[in-house]
Amino acid sequence: MIVTIASGKGGTGKTTIAANLALLISNAQLLDCDVEEPNAHFFLKPEIKTSRKVFVRVPVIDESKCTFCGRCQKLCAFHALAVLPSKVLLFPELCHSCGVCSHFCPEHAISEEDREIGFVEIGSRGQLQFIRGLLNVGESMAPPLIREVKSYLNPTRTNIIDAPPGTACSMVESVRGSDYCLLVTEPTPFGLNDLKLATKVITEMKIPAGVVINRCDLGTEDVRKFCEQESIPVLMEIPFRREIAAAYAQGDLLLEKMPEYRPSFKKLWERIENFAAEGAA
Amino acid sequence: MKQIVTISGKGGTGKTILTAAFSAIAKNHVMADCDVDAADLHLLLSPDIKERHLFQSGLMPKLDRERCSECRQCVDHCRFHAIRDDLSLDPLACEGCRFCEYVCPMQAISMEKKNTGEWYLSETRFGPLIHARLGAGEENSGKLVSLVRKEAKETALKQGADWVLIDGSPGIGCPVIASLSDVDYAVVVIEPSLSGLHDAGRVIEVAKHFGVKSLVVINKYDLHQGLTTEIERFCGNRKIPVLGKIPFDKAVVEMMGQAKTIMETGKSEAKTAIIEIWNRLGKMIHSSGIKQSNANA
Numbered sequence A: 001m002i003v004t005i006a007s008g009k010g011g012t013g014k015t016t017i018a019a020n021l022a023l024l025i026s027n028a029q030l031l032d033c034d035v036e037e038p039n040a041h042f043f044l045k046p047e048i049k050t051s052r053k054v055f056v057r058v059p060v061i062d063e064s065k066c067t068f069c070g071r072c073q074k075l076c077a078f079h080a081l082a083v084l085p086s087k088v089l090l091f092p093e094l095c096h097s098c099g100v101c102s103h104f105c106p107e108h109a110i111s112e113e114d115r116e117i118g119f120v121e122i123g124s125r126g127q128l129q130f131i132r133g134l135l136n137v138g139e140s141m142a143p144p145l146i147r148e149v150k151s152y153l154n155p156t157r158t159n160i161i162d163a164p165p166g167t168a169c170s171m172v173e174s175v176r177g178s179d180y181c182l183l184v185t186e187p188t189p190f191g192l193n194d195l196k197l198a199t200k201v202i203t204e205m206k207i208p209a210g211v212v213i214n215r216c217d218l219g220t221e222d223v224r225k226f227c228e229q230e231s232i233p234v235l236m237e238i239p240f241r242r243e244i245a246a247a248y249a250q251g252d253l254l255l256e257k258m259p260e261y262r263p264s265f266k267k268l269w270e271r272i273e274n275f276a277a278e279g280a281a
Numbered sequence B: 001m002k003q004i005v006t007i008s009g010k011g012g013t014g015k016t017i018l019t020a021a022f023s024a025i026a027k028n029h030v031m032a033d034c035d036v037d038a039a040d041l042h043l044l045l046s047p048d049i050k051e052r053h054l055f056q057s058g059l060m061p062k063l064d065r066e067r068c069s070e071c072r073q074c075v076d077h078c079r080f081h082a083i084r085d086d087l088s089l090d091p092l093a094c095e096g097c098r099f100c101e102y103v104c105p106m107q108a109i110s111m112e113k114k115n116t117g118e119w120y121l122s123e124t125r126f127g128p129l130i131h132a133r134l135g136a137g138e139e140n141s142g143k144l145v146s147l148v149r150k151e152a153k154e155t156a157l158k159q160g161a162d163w164v165l166i167d168g169s170p171g172i173g174c175p176v177i178a179s180l181s182d183v184d185y186a187v188v189v190i191e192p193s194l195s196g197l198h199d200a201g202r203v204i205e206v207a208k209h210f211g212v213k214s215l216v217v218i219n220k221y222d223l224h225q226g227l228t229t230e231i232e233r234f235c236g237n238r239k240i241p242v243l244g245k246i247p248f249d250k251a252v253v254e255m256m257g258q259a260k261t262i263m264e265t266g267k268s269e270a271k272t273a274i275i276e277i278w279n280r281l282g283k284m285i286h287s288s289g290i291k292q293s294n295a296n297a
């Protein structure tokens, strides 16, 4: 099973929920797909066993074969190539590694080479498997790295994905293929606005979803009303407490620091399992 | 004219709240919301939309079944597995690279422009706002950010504005890189947590990579004094100026509920702190030999 924890708005407590759930359930595996700013390791403190660089394929032009005909530039949909009278320039940060230029070069002057964009780390904490991706600073494209992290999805385990915030391509790439998506929000106008956007994407993707309202006592009733209107179940509410904020700040796990939350996380997980089973039915 | 972007690396640290507060204080400025993927600034500024424009970016293939011979060349060559076994398109997986179109022997595939969003020029009680909305799940947010930036700058130049105040986007990827281009300073909002510090550290690196100087604001600093001290030490070691610290203040959420900035409340600790931060920012820009507009509130 694959359960993704997402949120339109950042900083709502998505990673807290993901890390604590992963800790609670047996035979789990956490995949941190927030490759721009992965944070789950602060809470889970896994022992990292392997680290692997992640590459994308970019074209290399053999200028001894190239006739500077300009075809590659014309065909590249991303304007990643510029053909000058005696040189072909590549803008690697624009290249989507689609393979069009190398396939269609009439002189077979284009081959491909690896370009590093980040790395993936694999580790564990007791029974829990842990995988995260980290995008190199200055790199702009997260989706290929997210795909790499997701290649570690394991059908024999319960996979918990910590998705990046927002509703753009990285979030979609992370959520794709999930059995259930949990949206973490807060009851403020920002939280509501971003929840609406996230709900729209998840609905389009036809993935069953539920909501967790964090800092549920700081704000208004509007998020609850919205969930009711849209028939999205609210699976858990967590109040604002300075102790929770402090535990979070230090990277402490709620389940360890405040075991009184264990029952509500257990209940949350049961409800996710039920809804996911319903969704699959 | 000075362009200041507020960023944070991590989301939810209060970057939009601070940008909105700056907008309420600054005189003669234009605002830009570059968090096009989850834009929130408009919720505090109640913009009156004057102009609405379509943002078209990227292409999407359309398959003509009449012409198709089901040779599956398109399926085999698409590196993004965006054409399914039944030859239907998975629009969320498609990157619009045109490989399928080029390779199709029957000319059965044509490309259509995608509407990936909208952008707006609005009036607000604090001045003009350029904002946008990226279609759900779309890519090219970097391009939309660059467009918002360009429009904001043009509006500012036309009006002879002193400032462009930009609400940046979270993360360190393409929209952030586009938010950072050509700005004078990045105000980095950090909350005192291990993840907040780590994420801010990454985005400060990105700013540095693109030659932009960072200035730090610590938000909700009293939620963890120890980590606030650590952030100050981190900044001290790297010679990054700390503009100030904002306490946790329930008034911020209350004002948000009324669609107002924190500057529009009566007395509030957060408000006082932000005025100081703005003045310090003004002084800093002034002392670097740049003309500043008067700040008061």
Ligand code: SF4
Residues within 6 Å of the ligand: A061, A065, A066, A067, A068, A069, A070, A071, A072, A073, A083, A088, A104, A105, A106, A107, A108, A109, A110
């Ligand atoms: S298509 Fe091939 S031959 Fe033509 S300019 Fe590009 S690399 Fe050179």
Ligand code: SF4
Residues within 6 Å of the ligand: A058, A059, A075, A076, A077, A078, A079, A080, A081, A094, A095, A096, A097, A098, A099, A100, A101, A102, B097
């Ligand atoms: S691989 Fe695709 S995106 Fe990259 S340069 Fe070649 S045609 Fe352009």
Ligand code: SF4
Residues within 6 Å of the ligand: B060, B061, B077, B078, B079, B080, B081, B082, B083, B093, B094, B095, B096, B097, B098, B099, B100, B101
């Ligand atoms: S445009 Fe590119 S990504 Fe989209 S379906 Fe065609 S080959 Fe695949």
Ligand code: SF4
Residues within 6 Å of the ligand: B063, B067, B068, B069, B070, B071, B072, B073, B074, B075, B087, B100, B103, B104, B105, B106, B107, B108, B109
């Ligand atoms: S390449 Fe063209 S003809 Fe072949 S299956 Fe695709 S659309 Fe049909």
